[in-house]
Amino acid sequence: MGSLKPGATYVYERDKDTVYAREIGADPSTRKEIGYNFDPRTSDGRPLFDHMKESQMWGEIHREARTNIALQKALDRAIMIYRLSKDKPL
Numbered sequence: 001m002g003s004l005k006p007g008a009t010y011v012y013e014r015d016k017d018t019v020y021a022r023e024i025g026a027d028p029s030t031r032k033e034i035g036y037n038f039d040p041r042t043s044d045g046r047p048l049f050d051h052m053k054e055s056q057m058w059g060e061i062h063r064e065a066r067t068n069i070a071l072q073k074a075l076d077r078a079i080m081i082y083r084l085s086k087d088k089p090l
Contacts, residue, residue, distance in 0.1 A: 003032060 004010065010021040013031060017039070022031035040048040065072040 004034070 004021060005023070009024045011024055012034075013020045013022070013028075014037070017037040018033055019035040019037070020031040021034045022028060042048055042051045061071065061075065065075050
């Protein structure tokens with residue numbers, strides 16, 4: 001609970017990603033930072049959780065392609081297109 005008083009009644013306020021608490025009736029300038037909204041994002045702006053799930057899916061696709069010829073051929077084509085798109089002339 002940090003520096004908050006046990007048994008006191010608090011008002012919780014959010015300012016952007018930061019969460020504050022102050023005792024009911026107290027001056028708003030006495031509020032104390034008690035936490036923040038943790039929403040990590042990747043470089044493309046997506047939530048980190050979505051990025052991790054997509055990476056997990058690609059791992060599953062690669063493992064499944066070992067025994068699925070059609071999936072392996074589709075992956076090979078996707079890899080070829082990816083590599084060709086990276087070799088664009090300047």
